[in-house]
Amino acid sequence: MTRDEKIKNILSNYWRGKERIIVAEYLRALYRNNTELIETFEMYGNRPNQVVRNFIECSYAKANFGFKNIPLDNHGWAKFEWVELEKTQPTKDNEIRLGKGKNGNWTFGLNISYGGAAGSSW
Structure with missing residues (x-):
């Protein structure tokens, strides 16, 4: 997806709870073209909804279960064993x-x- 497609995708979704905080940071990085932060977010998936939801899932898994890496399945979703x-x-x-x-x-x-x-x- 291009930068503009990602921004359009983010703005067309309804985000709630913790998602809003993550979306705000991701959107700020996209608007400012902060490639380092964008790359960090995009380790969590290819599409904005994957990035946000995987980020939440991975943060929970890392904090509670000590996972170090981000295992993504063949569809791009976080999958912890x-x-x-x-x-x-x-x-x-x-x-x-x-x-x-x-x-x-x-x-x-x-x-x-x-x-x-x-x-x-x-």
Whole structure:
């Protein structure tokens, strides 16, 4: 994507929460043509939405599980490996996962379905 396409893409999206802070920094770097900062952001993906969401995911993973690099899958999304120790499905569409990162820290994940089109992942 060109610089102008990235700016247009960022401005056409609705960002919320932590995303707004990251988008503001990325947008400032693009407007000022700060190539060093742009390269740093673009280590997290090829498109602005990947950059922002992977940045958040990677920051969380680095802080809590000691990951050093940014593993991207073949679609450009952050993919961290962790050992899943237990998966419980209280109902057909809901699940709770318990796992341990490579550095020994524990984590959990929830996938919740309220039926229809509503749901949540955490």
